[in-house]
Amino acid sequence: MTARQTMHNAFDPASLSEMPAELRSKIERRENVLGPGYRLFYRDPLEIVSGRGAHLFGPDGTDYLDAYNNVPSVGHCHPHVVEAVHRQMQTLNTNTRYVQDSLVSYAERLTATFPDELKEVTFTCSGSEANDLAVRLARRVTGNTGMIVTETAYHGLTIAVSEFSPSLGTASPLGEHVRTIPAPDRLRHIADGDLGAFLAEQVRAAAEDLKEHGYGVAAFIADSIFSSDGVFADPAGFLQPVVEAVHRAGGLYIADEVQPGFGRTGADWWGFRRHGIVPDIVTIGKPMGNGIPIAGAVFQPELTEEFGREVRYFNTFGGNSVSIAAGAAVMDVVETEDLIGNARKQGERLVDELRKITADQDDVLEVRGAGLFIGVDFVTDRESGRPDGARAAAVVNGMRERNVLISAAGKYGNVLKIRPPLVFDDADVDRFLEAFADATKS
Missing domain, CATH: 3.90.1150.10 (Aspartate Aminotransferase, domain 1)
Structure with a gap:
């Protein structure tokens, strides 16, 4: 198997003839009308x-x-989320250009789960959009374009984000401004050594190479469970030296919490908390609406002043009324249950x-x-x-x-x-x- 294989668990269309007739017919209809990205497990x-x-x-x-x-983080078709979405659909669904208490109340409630330094949120429809926005901001703030990621990371599907998502495979090449470092696999890389120090050195070397090629470092981005790299969680705290190394190189630390966020790691709302760090930007998505599209990027406010003043950013469906209702209902369930x-x-x-x-x-x-x-x-x-x-x-x-x-x-x-x-x-x-x-x- 190649190192940058994508769907490890995909259905092989070559075996279609072996399927029962009714299922084969449904798969054939699917293949005839859906684009090539629609694969089956x-x-x-x-x-x-x-x-x-x-x-x-x-x-x-x-x-x-x-x-x-x-x-469906709080379970498929959770009745509280279903009822909240149904009620809101019967009332109003519009964008964020109007004064709406529900939007602001949810934003306040959401940001209250983050460290005090992270106070502003911009809503999007997907994690890809959130990461795209985060990188745009990082480039603006740092004046650099270089990105550092782990070797099998996944961060999204837009053109900009796919360029630093190596798990998409060799047919989706990394950008020339992207450098990869090894996954935090302590058993294979360092045995009983200091995992944080190992990763920080890898970041330092990648940053130096980016500088030599004229890119500099805009950001290092990682999800705190390293899900696409193979799920690496321990020891808690190993990301602290990485944050320090990124900052020394002039870049920002972006925590992609799309997968480890919303309580999944069992210690806090956010997976990065296990490491005792405060990211510059956090991106969130998927479990946020229990299947209703909603995502976002949470920022340290001092990073957004110039960007917000000089760059127009508007997402028509990001933060729409129904998605906000779903997001609030998910938080209700996480807390009450x-x-x-x-x-x-x-x-x-x-x-x-x-x-x-x-x-x-x-x-x-x-x-x-x-x-x-x-x-x-x-x-x-x-x-x-x-x-x-x-x-x-x-x-x-x-x-x-x-x-x-x-x-x-x-x-x-x-x-x-x-x-x-x-x-x-x-x-x-x-x-x-x-x-x-x-x-x-x-």
Whole structure:
């Protein structure tokens, strides 16, 4: 498998003839009308018609345990979110050019979850747009264009953002102004050394190279769980030297919280908090509206003064009334159902039990993660630590056969990506562990 492979768990259209007739017909209709970016998950793709909590249901009533989708963060079709969106659709849906208490109240409530330094939010429709805006601002503030990212990072799909999203694959080339550094894989890179110091040195070297080529450093951007790189969470605090190195190089630190944010890591609303850092900019999205498109960028105000005064930025649907209602309802659910605490509790149990199951399996290097964001690192053998993407894919599809849905990540697709809705409960964990134990025996 190539190092910059994209969809590690995609359906292969060459096997279409092997599908049941009705499913084959539906996939063929899909292929005929949808663009090439629409790929299906799993060796045997599944059809779903409804969802509830951490469960998706097929047309025949088959119950699939969803241990992958972070977009419906508070569970598929959560009634409180559904009711809030329905009510707002019946009342008003417009843009942000009018005085609306709901918009301002949500912005105040949202920014109150951040460190005091981060006080302003601009709403967008997607994380890609949020990261695009963050980089525009970073370039404006620093006067530089260079970007530093980890080697298999994903940050979005706009032209500007895709240029520093290496996980999109070699057919989507990185910009000449982009440098990559290794993922924070302490077992493979530094053994018992100082992970933060290692990464800071990598950033320093990348920054020096960017300077020599006339780009300078506009920003280093990373999600604090390094989800596309293979899920790396520990030790907490290893990002502190990285922030210092970026600032010394004249750049900004952008925390992409689209995936680790909104309580997923089980310690706080935001994953970067585990590292004791204050980013210059934070970008958020996906789980923010539980499936309703809403995202945003949160800034330190002193960075935005000149940009706001001199650059026109308006997003027609960013912060629309319905999306704001969804965002507020999601925050209601996270707070009232203590979903951050649930992510911590269920995540700790999952990690503990997965480690027990894999303790004697030589093909698992490590089980790691934070909260309900967990990775299982598959290798050919522990001594070599050589990534085994084929084994991980076999387990992903083995879980699919047992109606439990996960995916894979990492440079070689060798790390299981376990990222269920935050409402994952005791029964869901039991079912997941049973399926995992069975699938890894195969």
